[in-house]
Amino acid sequence: MTIYVNLALSNQINGLGLGIGFIQNLKASLVFWTLLLLLSPFPAASEIHINPQRWLPGDRLDWHSLYLDGYPRENIPIESVRTAIEGRTTIRMSPQQQWSDWATFPLWEKPFLHVPTCFSPPDLTIEEKWRWRDFFAGGGTLMLDHCLSQTIAIEKDWLRWSQLLFPKSSWETISRSHVLSYSFYLLEKKMLLGNDGVPIRLLDQDGRFIMIWNRSKRFSWATMMRNQVRINSNQTDIETGLRFYVNLLMYLLTGDYKTDQLHLPTILLRRK
Numbered sequence: 001m002t003i004y005v006n007l008a009l010s011n012q013i014n015g016l017g018l019g020i021g022f023i024q025n026l027k028a029s030l031v032f033w034t035l036l037l038l039l040s041p042f043p044a045a046s047e048i049h050i051n052p053q054r055w056l057p058g059d060r061l062d063w064h065s066l067y068l069d070g071y072p073r074e075n076i077p078i079e080s081v082r083t084a085i086e087g088r089t090t091i092r093m094s095p096q097q098q099w100s101d102w103a104t105f106p107l108w109e110k111p112f113l114h115v116p117t118c119f120s121p122p123d124l125t126i127e128e129k130w131r132w133r134d135f136f137a138g139g140g141t142l143m144l145d146h147c148l149s150q151t152i153a154i155e156k157d158w159l160r161w162s163q164l165l166f167p168k169s170s171w172e173t174i175s176r177s178h179v180l181s182y183s184f185y186l187l188e189k190k191m192l193l194g195n196d197g198v199p200i201r202l203l204d205q206d207g208r209f210i211m212i213w214n215r216s217k218r219f220s221w222a223t224m225m226r227n228q229v230r231i232n233s234n235q236t237d238i239e240t241g242l243r244f245y246v247n248l249l250m251y252l253l254t255g256d257y258k259t260d261q262l263h264l265p266t267i268l269l270r271r272k
Helices: 002-015 020-039 079-088 126-137 152-165 221-226 236-254 261-270
Strands: 061-067 093-101 112-116 141-145 171-173 200-205 208-214
Touching (some): 061 236, 079 093, 079 221, 079 236, 112 221, 126 141, 126 152
Parallel strands (some): 061 112, 141 208
Antiparallel strands (some): 171 200
């Protein structure tokens, strides 16, 4: 049977005008290029650098904040924090913190928005309610962040605002079981604990957190901006704050993929 197959192939090759010499040359060429590919030096992982010039504006993650008092802010460079985050991860961030007006900004333009709680939220009209519900329904996430001028009354106003938006949802303190506590770094409760307990709270809706509320000055974005954040080593509070923001950005980009059972053995081992 093998003889007939070989004869048939030989007849087909000859019928196409392909002689034995052609076949041998073809084999030699394949061997040459295969060896050339295998023996060519590949750069080590540490030698591979991403050319920032090739990144388009839409490829970078924006830190976009909203102001409530009607007074426009200028965009602020975030060089220190951005360099530290990019030095530890593959995340690429826009070089500036961008500011927009709470009342007029088209929410659908950004999947993540940050609001320092220096003022109480505006009244939640029907139009405002559906504006924000559409934002969350489209996958948006809002971060409420500590502000030096915030008061207990302002905190209560924000709590009431969130309850009017989602009456059946409630704020929960971040725990080690939530994906945000292990999306990149393992954040233990004792690392976040302060005088008033754990200051990071989450509001879940349909299986994902749509709002995050940082009530601590230690971990506020403004505190991170005021400090010199380094890639390698930092003071304890700064390091914990940096890890929290890395986890947050990773969660925003990847969702809950770390909840897959594939990652569970590694996470449990690291927590021992």
